[in-house]
Amino acid sequence: MLTERQELILKTIINDFTQTHDPVGSKTVMSQLPIKVSSATIRNEMAALEEKGLIEKTHSSSGRIPSTAGYRYYLDNLVEPLQLPENVYQHIMQQLDQPFHQVNEIVQEAAKILSDLTNYTAFAEGPESRNVTITGFRIVPLFNRQIMAILVTSDGNVQNQVYNLPRHISGDEIERAVRLLNDKLVGKSLDEVTPSLLAKSLGKHTSSQQANELIALVEDVLKDAASDQMYVDGQINLLSNSSIGDSSHIRSLYDLVDRNDLLSRLLDTTDDQQLGGRSVRVRLGSELPGDLLKDYSLLTAEYSVGSHGKGMIALLGPTNMPYSQVLGLLEYFRNELAKKLLDYYGRFQ
Template identity: 75%
Template sequence: MLTERQELILKTIMKDFTQTHEPVGSKTVMMQLPIKYSSATIRNEMAVLEEQGLIEKTHSSSGRVPSSEGYRYYLDNLVEPLQLPDSVYDKIVYQLDRPFHQVNEIVQEAAKILSDLTNYTAFAEGPETHSVTVTGFRIVPLSNRQVMAILVTSDGNVQNQVYTLPHNIHGDEVEKAVRMINDKLVGKNLKEITPSLLKTLSTSDLAGEHSSELLELVEDVIKDAASEQMYVDGQINLLNNATDNVKNIRSLYELVGHNDLISDLMNLSKSNEEDNFPVQVRLGSELPNELLKDYSLLTAEYSVGSHGKGTIALLGPTNMPYSQMIGLLEYFRNELAKKLLDYYGKFQ
């Protein structure tokens, strides 16, 4: 562990560097410290911090910047969430305080708000679907052989997909499938409706030449409705911190659009929670992709009571102002949870 003075100097370097993005010299530290120390003392302490690998020299500059180990020490021991201006809180409340017709609309808007406020890439994952049940199912003809399957769930969400039916399928087969689903599946939890359950139902209730195709249609709609929805906003903001390497920029942009990887990153942070910190920070060196080495991922879970938990996240440069971003996520997760609880209350 560092001494109190060393921690104060490291904290000062961190604060100045994340604001200016310029190496910090001993004179700058001396002017910003709340306690007066001689320049020689500060230089000696900075030398100790450098020996311990917490700060490092850049090129020919006499200033120092935090190292990966320095960021980690700061985040684990020194960072304090900062209260943001009232105008930021007012904007969050204002943008969430409008009518939404589906849970997914609220979650998608959450990603947009976070991205707009920070100029970083924001992610929002909806709450789990453990308590969501099927309330209705329809198949609507669109054109020759094309239909839209519509599934309505107890949280007000409407899942719809367009399918092309097999040749020579009869209208009465489709109607029978719709009746079977409404008779057998309405009221069931989405997580209960497994492929094996559907197969059992099809064997006893959905006989016919095209029963397997209709079963696949139903299974696809149920699967999509049961999956947690992930929304991304501000992908272009990642490029603000990208290198000039065109190949890396293209790969980075594609990376953010890869939902499976983003889910893995968010789950990685959740699986490493320590001391119940509401906001987890993973530095680029701790993320499983070399393209993210200059970035940090901040994640925060929000709870919607019996309706489950969701996650919000920010992906931005390693030298971001962590106190402000952590303070923002702490506040935002609570406001998002309140909005979703209010929304779910309409269906009780």
């Protein structure tokens, strides 16, 4: 552990570096410390912090910059979330106070709000859908033997997909199958609708080949409806927040945020360190998988919508971000998003 004075100096260096992105010298620290300390004492304390690996000296200046270990100590022991300016509160409330028609619209807007407010890359995942039930299943004919399968769930979401209709299945057979499915599926949760239930519902009334085609179609729609919807906004901010100009590096970053399988691993918070019991978790670049994000930090916050499940919001930005402001934003925003979703779900009760 550090002494109180060393903690003050480390905190001052991090706060100044966050603002200027320039190495911080002893004179700058002395002018900003809330206590009176000589420059010689500050130099000695900075040397002690450097020995502990919490700050580093750059080649181009006599000043110091925070190390990864320094940021980690700061995040675990010193950081305090700040209250947001009033105009930020108003912006969030205004953007969330829209006539949303689906949960996914709210979650997608959440990612956009966070990206707009921070100029970082933002992620938002909707609440789990285990308790959501099916309220309707429809087939709409299009053209050239194409149909649209539409699934409506109890939370107001509408899932649809377009399929090419096999020639051996007629429109009348599809309509009859849809009536059968509605009789069997409406009122059941997404988890309850298994392949065996679908086969049992359709097998007695359609040929085996037709049943297999329809079961595959329904399974696809159900899979999409039950899958976690992850929305990403502000991908372009990866360019401004990266210190590496290599185009292949930038392409890899874009690939990372566009692939759901990579995102799931990146946003897995199972082993994250938690900040003093607070709701926002922070991982620095060295704590993230691979070297691709070594200059970034990932902040994740879980939100709860009661019986409707839990969701997640996250920000990916530079390591030298203003953590106090961003932590304050995420802690406030996760609560506002939960309130908005609870209000939305209340319309269907």
